[in-house]
Amino acid sequence: MNLTFKGFLRWYCRELTGLETDNLRKLRDSVATSMPAAAEALMVFAAVQDKAGYLATISQGTWMESSYAQMAEQLRDPEEVSFYLQSPEAPPRYRAVWNAYIAKRYAIAGERRIIAGMREKTLQAMEGRNVTVYRLCKDLGLNKGNIYAFLGKGDDTKVSQGTARRILEYACKAS
Structure with a gap:
């Protein structure tokens, strides 16, 4: 973003x-x-x-x-x-507006790095447990296009941090 x-x-x-x-x-x-x-x-x-x-x-x-x-x-x-x-x-109160922008901007970048790290762990867990993207999407009720873009192409803008966490937890628990 x-x-x-x-x-x-x-x-x-x-x-x-x-x-x-x-x-x-x-x-x-x-x-x-x-x-x-x-x-x-x-x-x-x-x-x-x-x-x-x-x-x-x-x-x-x-x-x-x-x-x-x-x-x-x-x-x-x-x-x-x-x-x-x-x-x-x-004035300090006006500088604070710029500082709030910088904090928000870098928070988003940090969140994207976390999501990218979860993607790698998810792919490892899915491979180790033979979980397919189709099954994951079906069981979690997620949009297949977004999940394929996220897991297959590495587009970390397609999922939120919460969704990435749900996917990782599912992949780690799947049997």
Whole structure:
């Protein structure tokens, strides 16, 4: 999975506000009234869409007004947002948004390495116990195409870590 910064920000704003929308007005309303922890993520999300000025404008009259006006000036260029967030000039709460992205991005990479390791152990167990992919899919109720891609071609994006674990446990217990 290639997690983009913009994709992460979309997910992060939704996660922090509890709203399933990209609408800046709705997200702003949530931040202004009940979810202040999402304020910085929302401004960064707006900035990568080249809408930092717009968010600052629609936030007039809220507690975020001055902060958003100041950050809209700093985040004018959507191409430079990630560089600014990594710089010492960025306020710590805004740098924290970038740090959350990096943590999420590397967590996914780490999970993929774990899944790849489980694949190797699964293949060894299946070979030792004469378990077929067809039987495994049938018994566990899994999609054959995804499992063939995972086990046969090594595509670790086709299964979650939990599914890889279920497959490994099944292969080790099969008789």
